[in-house]
Amino acid sequence: MTGSAYAIEGTALTRPYGGFLAVNKVDIAVPHGEIRGLIGPNGAGKSTLIDVLSGRAAVWSGQVRMDGRDIGALGAQERRRQGMARSFQKTNIFPELSVREQLDIAARKAEKPNVEEVMDELGLSELGAARARDIAYGEQRRLDLALALIGRPRVLLLDEPAAGLSMRESLGLATLLRDLAQRWKVTVLLVEHDMEVVFSICDRITVLQLGRVLAEGTPDEIRRSADVVTAYLGSAA
Amino acid sequence: MSRATMNIAAARVASPRLSHLSWLLLALALAVGFGLPGVVASVLVLTLLTQAVIGGMLAVGVGFLIRQNGVVSFGHAAWYGVSAYCLGLLLRHDVLSVELALVLALAVPTLTAFLLGLVIVRVPGVAFSMLTLAIGQAFHEFAMKAQGVTNGDDGFAIPLPDTLFGLPISTVQQPETMFVLCWSLLALVVFGLYVTVRSPFGRLTEAIRENEERARFIGYRTVLPRAATYAISAFVAALAGLLFALYNGFVSPEVLHWSLSGSALIMAVIGGSRLLWGPALGAVIFFFLKDLAGNMTEHWPAMIGATVIVVTVLMPAGIAGTLAELFERLRKAGGRA
Ligand SMILES: Nc1ncnc2c1ncn2[C@@H]1O[C@H](COP(=O)(O)OP(=O)(O)O)[C@@H](O)[C@H]1O
Ligand SMILES: [Mg+2]
Numbered sequence: 001m002t003g004s005a006y007a008i009e010g011t012a013l014t015r016p017y018g019g020f021l022a023v024n025k026v027d028i029a030v031p032h033g034e035i036r037g038l039i040g041p042n043g044a045g046k047s048t049l050i051d052v053l054s055g056r057a058a059v060w061s062g063q064v065r066m067d068g069r070d071i072g073a074l075g076a077q078e079r080r081r082q083g084m085a086r087s088f089q090k091t092n093i094f095p096e097l098s099v100r101e102q103l104d105i106a107a108r109k110a111e112k113p114n115v116e117e118v119m120d121e122l123g124l125s126e127l128g129a130a131r132a133r134d135i136a137y138g139e140q141r142r143l144d145l146a147l148a149l150i151g152r153p154r155v156l157l158l159d160e161p162a163a164g165l166s167m168r169e170s171l172g173l174a175t176l177l178r179d180l181a182q183r184w185k186v187t188v189l190l191v192e193h194d195m196e197v198v199f200s201i202c203d204r205i206t207v208l209q210l211g212r213v214l215a216e217g218t219p220d221e222i223r224r225s226a227d228v229v230t231a232y233l234g235s236a237a
Numbered sequence: 238m239s240r241a242t243m244n245i246a247a248a249r250v251a252s253p254r255l256s257h258l259s260w261l262l263l264a265l266a267l268a269v270g271f272g273l274p275g276v277v278a279s280v281l282v283l284t285l286l287t288q289a290v291i292g293g294m295l296a297v298g299v300g301f302l303i304r305q306n307g308v309v310s311f312g313h314a315a316w317y318g319v320s321a322y323c324l325g326l327l328l329r330h331d332v333l334s335v336e337l338a339l340v341l342a343l344a345v346p347t348l349t350a351f352l353l354g355l356v357i358v359r360v361p362g363v364a365f366s367m368l369t370l371a372i373g374q375a376f377h378e379f380a381m382k383a384q385g386v387t388n389g390d391d392g393f394a395i396p397l398p399d400t401l402f403g404l405p406i407s408t409v410q411q412p413e414t415m416f417v418l419c420w421s422l423l424a425l426v427v428f429g430l431y432v433t434v435r436s437p438f439g440r441l442t443e444a445i446r447e448n449e450e451r452a453r454f455i456g457y458r459t460v461l462p463r464a465a466t467y468a469i470s471a472f473v474a475a476l477a478g479l480l481f482a483l484y485n486g487f488v489s490p491e492v493l494h495w496s497l498s499g500s501a502l503i504m505a506v507i508g509g510s511r512l513l514w515g516p517a518l519g520a521v522i523f524f525f526l527k528d529l530a531g532n533m534t535e536h537w538p539a540m541i542g543a544t545v546i547v548v549t550v551l552m553p554a555g556i557a558g559t560l561a562e563l564f565e566r567l568r569k570a571g572g573r574a
Contacts, residue, residue, distance in 0.1 A: 054454070080456035092454075094447040097440075105444050108437065109456035147455055 004068025007032045007187035008053060008084070008155045013062035015045075015052050022048040024211035025062070028189075035181055035188040037202035037219075039195075044208040046191045047089055050159045053189070054086040055079050066155060080109065085153035087144045089160045089191070093132045099143055100128035103150060110151025118149045121180065138169055145173075149180070156181075156188045162197065170194055174201045199223065255432065263428045270420035274413045283412040285524055290419040291480050293520030294426060295501045298473030300510030301430055305439065305466045306358065307446040308365045311498050312373025316346040316471040317478030318493030319376060322387065324479055325395040325488040335398050342482075343475050350471030354464030370495060377493040392489025395482060409483040419480050423517060426473055430513045433469065442466050474501075503541060507548050509555015518557045 006029040015023040023045045030036045038046050051057035053064055055076040064072045066082055074082070094102045100115070103124075107113035119125045122142045127135055132143060145161050161177070162170035174192075178201040181188050192198050198205060199219040207215040207228050215225050222228055277283055299313050323342035327333050333341065357368045380387045387393070397406050408414045433439045445452045445459045452459050482488055491497070500523065501516075508519025526544060530537035552559040 056450075056454075075458075076450075076453040077456050077458055080454060086454060088451075092448065092451045094444050094451065096447050097444060101440065102444065105441060106455040108441075147451065150455070 004065070005031050006065070007034075007067060008157075008189065009063075009065040009068075010049070010053055011063045011065075013049065013052055013064070014060045015048055015057055016060055017048075021211045023052060026208070026211070026213055028206055028213070030187055030189055032187055033181075033185055034203045035178065035190060035201055037198040037205040038189055038191045038208065039193070039198055039205060039222075040208035040214070045211040046208055047159050048211075049208065050086060050157045050189070050191060054084065054157050056086075080153075083154035084157070085148040085151070085155070086157040087148045087159060087161050089163055091137075091140050091144050093140060093143050093147065095133035096131060098129055098131055099124055099135065102132065102143075103146060106147050106150040112151065114150065114152060118146045121176065122146045122149070138165055141165060142173075152184050152186070154186060156186050158188060158190045158192075160191050160193065162192060162194065170197055177201060255435070259428070259431065263424060266424040266427075267421055270417050270424060273420070274416055280412055283416050285528055286521075287412045287416040287419055287484065289521045289524035290416065290423050290517070291477050291484065292501065292504060292524060293517035294419070294423050294477035294480070295474050295497075296504035296508070296516035296520045297423070297426060297430070297513065298470040298477065299498075299501045300505040300508070300516035301473065301513065302467060302470040303505060303510040304513070305434065305442045305446060305470075306463050308358075308362070309502065310369040310470070311366045311495065311502065312369035312371070313471070313474045313501055314493050314495065314497035315369075315373040315376045316350055316474040317481070317497065318380070318488075318490075319346040319349065320475035320478035321482035321488045321492045322380065324482045325393065326386070328396050328398075329393065331396075335401060339479065342479050343472065346475040346478075347468050347472040351464055351468035354467035354471075355460060358460060358463040358467055370498070373493065373495055373498055377490055377495070380490040380493050387490075390490060392487060392491075395486050395488060397483070397486055401483075409480075410486065415480075415484050419484075422476065422480070426476065427514045427517070430469075430473070434513070438462065438465070503545055505555075506545055507556060509552070509558035511554055512557045512561055515555050515557030519555065522556065 009029040011027055013023055013026045013028075014021060026045075026049060028036075028049070038049065040046055048057060052059055055071075055074060055078075059072050063070055066079070066084060071079055071082065071084075097105070100119075103115045103118065107115045116125075119128065122145060124139065124142060124146055127139060132140065135143070141161065141164065145158070148156060148158070158177075162173050165173065174197040177188065177190070180186065190198070190202065202219060204216065204218055205222045206213060207222060207225075215222060215228050217225065273286075274283060277286070295313060295317050298316070299310055302308060302310055302313075320342045323345050324338055327338035327341060328335060353372065357365060357372075360368055381389055383389070399406055401409060409418065434443070441452075441457065442462050442465075445457070445462060449459050478492060481492065504519035504523045505516040506519065507522055508515035508517065510516055522544070523541065526541060527537055530540040534540075548556060554562060
């Protein structure tokens, strides 16, 4: 690792769609080992920010750094090689391949393949032979996450990994994430709309609204912030 | 084709190791090829079968691209025709031994397709198909217009030598022997493609076909494998074109025409491309239908069109795919009983 205190860092990131700035001069810097929550109302730009950081959407202006190195010009596959992985808000798996097979394919690119470990952690061990399209929705969500966890990434960008899961499943997933992040020393940027989950597992939280950073702080600070309450928590409650 | 052939092609086993069964089936397919000319007494039928097998090889190339890359080529006659012209021109100018000319006639279209592939596989869906059509027509135009090189519309006879790899040249020009050669090569090609799709490379290209974006996010470059797949399918088309040139001893721009690409695509659709040999079965049906209908009416293309419609509506997996599904169901029912 280099001298930078931040595992993943975006400075003055801007990304327009049409005439509209989905992400507007956003600064975000997540220190090594931190779990950072990213919250905000629908359409705030959370997914777009994850896309820009992960190389799915091109950066219009601003910089993306990993361990202090500018990675803005790298493609998604090169960022993965540098140790960045992501999951998707809309399940993004290989529907016709078996669970085991797609994890194996992902593992071929990993320095330390850990298919068994990942399947075990995510409760997919029994499903290895099943075709991904045939398994339950909740299992597909975990498979999406599993694809990201192969090779023990150093930086994990998670876009609503619990989307569509039941309350119990969400909390189970949150606990697992907290646990994995600690054991594997992963830096996590987590988009999640369930406040209970966010407040319970995140070290710090960044709040986006209309493409801009509205607030940033510890869960307690965010909970107390009047701005956030009116912009988001108030409307959600 | 035997029922066992379907079984193995239908099985989607993840293990890259080949079963004894697949080797057995290859041996069986080769044996059938050697035996058939003895059984089929009619030279006419053998001639038709030889054409069908050559057309089938082109269709297998088209089907492989559909299966592995999920895209449709409207211009595979380009690689078929470039191969035929390469052989013809090299022999006409007597620059190389025939054996070397054969190698080059395969290498040139394959490499050209790979380099073009690096660009065109980035283009999705219908736009890709249109690009392949345009590329095919560009080659056709060149063959028509470059009178000095290709003799234009009239084409030219290929001055074949007396012997080929020590065998008399009649081997490749008489249906009795050429059928065996083409059939054997087709069997080997299908077997080779079978090995390819089960290899790590084949599994990766299937993953990319399924979800190219996710493939990139788990760390893969996707253009190179897709271009390689395109090149492999072009190689198969080139081999078909080479056999055609040897068999007919003649090339003209027809071998580059879009209608040939279209026919190959129709064969792949009729047979179905999920099974690697499906398009070859489609070719046999295509040629016999064409022959049958052609004897009765000049509107044979309408008959073929009707067949395509019936197949796509009733059997979206193609005839081979449907047969395989049927066989699979019978096997399961048998297992339960
Ligand atoms: N691919 C796209 N094309 C056009 N507009 C987009 C695209 N992706 C996102 N947007 C727009 O950008 C804004 C932010 O979207 P998004 O990042 O998905 O928000 P969030 O994830 O916070 O709900 C929305 O107004 C959305 O309509
Ligand atoms: Mg979103």
